[in-house]
Amino acid sequence: MIAIPPPDTQHELLRRCQQLAGKTLGQVAAELGVVVPDDLRRHKGWVGQLLENYLGADAGNQAEPDFTRLGIELKTLPLNAHGQPKESTYVCTVTLTESGNMQWQQSWVKKKLAHVLWLPVEAESATALAQRYVGQGWLWQPTVEQEKILRQDWEELMDRIVLGEQADITAKEGHYLQIRPKAANSRVMAKTRGDEGEATLINPKGFYLRTAFTRELLATQFN
Helix, strand or coil, X not given: CCCCCCCCCHHHXXXXXXXXXXXXXXXXXXXXXXXCCCCCCCCCCHHHHHHHHHHCCCCCCCCCCXXXXXXXXXXXXXXXXXXXXXXXXXXXXXXXXXXCCXXXXXXXXHHXXXXXXXXXXXXXXXXXXXXXXXXXXXXXXXCHHHHHHHHHHHHHHHHHHHCCCHHHCCCCCCCCEEEEECCCCCCCCEEEECCCCCEEEECCEEEEECHHHHHHHHHHXXX
16 A cells, blocks of 8 residues: 655645545545455445545554644545435544543543544445545534534533443434444443443443534535
8 A cells, every 4th residue: 555644734634635536436546556345344444544544644543633743533424325424423432431530621522523624425335335436525623502512412421421321321312422332243342330330341332423413514514
């Protein structure tokens, strides 16, 4: 795979996004010397990794935004045949053993969503992976009102975790932010505390942005 150096400025990052817009995943993969898999069933995360490589994301597995010099996180936005978000957007894992000392300002959710590069990608299953197009990316930072709602969702969900109610949280809770299982299958388990403080195992969970929220962002940007 061809290594792309990280962008030094937002202007450079957006220029790369403009170069990317309108290309198919097959074209992008060919430029980077990457083989396109037949499908994503055994290659979960392949699209995001491909686009990270093209744009020069350098965080790797570090607990940092994808573009470390710019403090910008990359979020791909899979779109259905109608040009609407196809699924909720993963933000980060949920710390299931949280003691209650964490505040919103220090939370990983806030850090991940402080400055985001949204990158729409065609994701209709009827279209071959190599033939799916990449759309025009844009930079986003939460408005005061958006952050207020995100913070409220996070605080209410974290209260449930601190009280040991992790197993009872459903994806229906939260206005913009929700908690959903993160594991590849139901056999994967993570250690947490029950409502009486006892150690127990449940499926790992993650924070996700609802499709209603990302649909709102998409409409605001392009309408």
